[in-house]
Amino acid sequence: GDSVTQTEGPVTVSESESLIINCTYSATSIAYPNLFWYVRYPGEGLQLLLKVITAGQKGSSRGFEATYNKETTSFHLQKASVQESDSAVYYCALGSNMGYKLTFGTGTSLLVDP
Amino acid sequence: DAGVTQTPRHEVAEKGQTIILKCEPVSGHNDLFWYRQTKIQGLELLSYFRSKSLMEDGGAFKDRFKAEMLNSSFSTLKIQPTEPKDSAVYLCASSFDREVFFGKGTRLTVV
Numbered sequence: 001g002d003s004v005t006q007t008e009g010p011v012t013v014s015e016s017e018s019l020i021i022n023c024t025y026s027a028t029s030i031a032y033p034n035l036f037w038y039v040r041y042p043g044e045g046l047q048l049l050l051k052v053i054t055a056g057q058k059g060s061s062r063g064f065e066a067t068y069n070k071e072t073t074s075f076h077l078q079k080a081s082v083q084e085s086d087s088a089v090y091y092c093a094l095g096s097n098m099g100y101k102l103t104f105g106t107g108t109s110l111l112v113d114p
Numbered sequence: 115d116a117g118v119t120q121t122p123r124h125e126v127a128e129k130g131q132t133i134i135l136k137c138e139p140v141s142g143h144n145d146l147f148w149y150r151q152t153k154i155q156g157l158e159l160l161s162y163f164r165s166k167s168l169m170e171d172g173g174a175f176k177d178r179f180k181a182e183m184l185n186s187s188f189s190t191l192k193i194q195p196t197e198p199k200d201s202a203v204y205l206c207a208s209s210f211d212r213e214v215f216f217g218k219g220t221r222l223t224v225v
Binding site: 034038044045046047048051053091093095101102103104105106107 | 117118147149153154155156157159162169170205207212213214216217218219
C-alpha cells in the first residue's frame with residue numbers, strides 16, 4: 001500500500017538555525033501522487049503548510065520549502081532560519097489526484113529553543 | 115466562512131460504551147474524511163465519503179467503527195463498543211478542488 005516515512009521526533013533546534021525534516025514516500029496505488037506538508041500548532045487544528053502536485057517542482061510557504069523529487073521519492077521540508085513560533089508538529093502526506101484521500105506520516109514534533 | 119466543525123471537543127467514555135462523534139464539513143465540499151490520530155501510528159484513515167457515498171471504510175476499523183453521512187452537511191462516527199485502545203484524537207476533514215481542511219478534532223479517552 002501507500003506509505004510515508006518521516007524523521008522521528010522530537011527534533012530540537014535553536015532559533016535562527018537551519019532545519020530539515022526528511023520525508024520519503026511509497027505510492028504503489030497512485031499513478032501521479034501529490035505531496036503535502038501539514039502543520040499543527042499548539043492548540044490549533046491541522047492545517048496545510050505547502051503542497052506540490054507536479055514532480056520536480058518546489059513548494060514554499062512561511063519560509064519553508066520542499067521539493068518533490070520523484071527519483072528519490074522524497075519531499076524533505078527545509079527552512080534556513082527557524083523561529084520559536086515554528087514549534088509545532090509537522091506531517092508529510094501523500095495524496096491521489098483523484099478523491100484526495102491523504103496518507104500521512106507519523107508526524108515530527110519540532111521544538112525551537114529561543 | 116466556517117471551517118470544519120467537530121463536536122464534542124473532548125469525550126470520556128467507559129469501556130463498552132457507545133459514543134458518537136459529530137462533524138460538519140465546510141459548506142460545498144464534496145469529500146469527507148474521518149481520521150484517527152495517535153502518537154504511535156500518526157493519522158490513520160477510518161472512512162472516506164465522496165458526495166455522501168462511502169468510498170472507503172478503513173479496513174481494520176470496520177468491526178466497531180461506523181461512519182455515516184446522512185446529508186451533505188453532517189457526518190457521524192460511531193464507536194461501539196469502545197475499548198481503551200480507542201483513546202485517540204479523531205479528526206474530520208473535508209475537501210474540494212485539491213485542498214483538505216481539518217477540524218480541531220475530538221479527543222476521546224476510554225477508561
